[in-house]
Amino acid sequence: MSAARTAASSAGKPAAVPNAGGRIARRFAALKAAKRGGLVTFLTAGDPDPQTSLAIVAGLPKAGADLIEIGMPFSDPMADGPAIQASSLRALKAGMTLRRTLDLVAAFRKGDGETPIVLMGYFNPILAYGPDKFARDAAASGADGIICVDLPPEEADELAPPLAAHGLDLIRLATPTSSDARLPAIVGGASGFLYYVSILGITGTKSASAPALDEAVARLRRHTTLPIAIGFGIKTPEQAAEAAALADAAVVGSAIVNIIAENLDAAGKPKPGLADKALAFVAALAKAVRAGR
């Protein structure tokens, strides 16, 4: 791994890191020093309602999440599967907006100054909010990085400069179909970490095999020195441990979101103990990830 990293930097492909001293970089450095991969947990802001959502997010660091990815709800999340789309719609129904998502981040930051927060979403709500204002307010709320799913490098002009100006990492996605010819454009403007979408498909469906992941990570390392997180299709503690060991972190989303969906009453209100159940699952993931390497 270190040989590949050295090769990449000597070939003149330094990663753009506007936030080199930021929480994301610090956290990956700490993980590296501890010689283990990290756990990134995803849930949608405001799912199933703002209070429950904040209770879960606030409990994530103690449960063992190393980084927290928070979905900004959107009515038409076309790269996500049914589980995450349903979570978006639950949050919107509960009155969630982009402003309230940033408020949730700010509320979390009152109790935790170190765990990195990455906001994941689609461009239209950001465009409606105003990209400059969004970058300013997201940074002020204590967010560290942004994943904008439907904004490939070709269309990043409206968002990348404001994010950089406010010290937010622009986290890019690479996929099994991202060719060696295309990867330089993807990692060129990326910072924080590289999110590897490990399957061809949407979130929460099939899973990639370990040899396929191993090969993919080796290929990505030839193009970037950024830490690599593997996501899409990671559902169990075992899979999370495997992916985190192969790369630098594993992202678990739909499996956590499913626990929320399974613990709602007929009216869509959270049943007692929902937050504890979600956090217990995160703790099981964290335990496996920490034992994995």
Next chain:
Amino acid sequence: MAPAPQALNSYRTGPDERGHFGQYGGRYVAETLMPLILDVEKAYVAAKADPAYQKELDYYLEHYVGRPSPLFHAERLTKHLGGAKIYFKRDELNHTGAHKINNCLGQILLAKRMGKRRIIAETGAGQHGVATATVAALFGLPCVVYMGAVDIERQKPNVFRMRLLGAEVRPVTSGSSTLKDAMNDALRDWVANVEDTFYIIGTAAGPHPYPAMVRDFQQVIGIETRAQIMKAEGRLPDTLVAAIGGGSNAIGLFHPFLDEKGIAMVGVEAAGLGLGSGKHAASMNGGRPGVLHGNKTYLLQDEDGQITEAHSISAGLDYPGVGPEHSWLFDTGRVTYAAITDREALDAFQLCARTEGILPALEPAHALAQVVKMAPTLPKSHLLVMNMCGRGDKDVFTVAEALGNDIAKKAGTH
């Protein structure tokens, strides 16, 4: 909302190499989809330059679709309205009953060239689904059509048609279970089946190159119209009118004429229960620019950027967005965009049936309602061409339901 109109030397050069029409269009898709749409673009550019491809497309357009479609002087309607001389471009006479097949043929021939072995599509009213199922049957390729569960319920005849043609109709229950959700699910299928699948998008929207490609396939409407009106009248028309859902029939008619400065063009959006009611499908007259389904364009959305639901009696216009080239033509002022309510479209539907013996689809019934408003204000020498882009057989149940009381009353008094 729109910037001041600007006169350009040409309105026909777009999109640029990144797929933008001014600020609109583009490729706002997840990284998983990027390699696919770049492939489609590359293959389309090559096909466009290949005379053999064009020759094959022309063959099927003539012998399978029945092109050219006639340009018909609607004499009784002209007399009834007492103004402009009205022509119908009769794309409702195409095989499958609408303009959709022009585009489906172009795309499936491209899919074949690319070696794809499976076809997917989205559909709202079912017209594009039927056209896609038709060409898939013609070329022996398996076809999956995504259709909102709500739309399946209100468009049963078309669902049965698609199944007769051998297509699998997959109900979409995510989101609002309508056209926009069907498009989301088709895109999800495509991402998961990169290797063998071609996605035939039904309108001039979506990520580049689709808006330009679909427009190119529909331009045959305008190109034929030019030759036909020259033959009939010895000169070009004064006004063109067409309905706008995603806008493929309209851009097909308008595009070849965009640089003819003397020709006025009117696109007609669906105003549903009225622009002030909040229940309409008029993205340009009642929405604002945003990003959805791979392109930047005018959208129906709330203050938070969440997409809101469209409403129109015409399922084919019931979409919260519009093709990006229309958004650009709207901002530049080259094309005027009007809005027609459900009620006005229903009135025009009946008027056309009685004066011309043609049941228009509810989509062109919107264009016709605009003609009914405009024609009486124009001189008799004014040549007006309206695109009759689909036939109304599919809509008779919807129309009967909407007019139920009226029909009952008439039946009672006769």
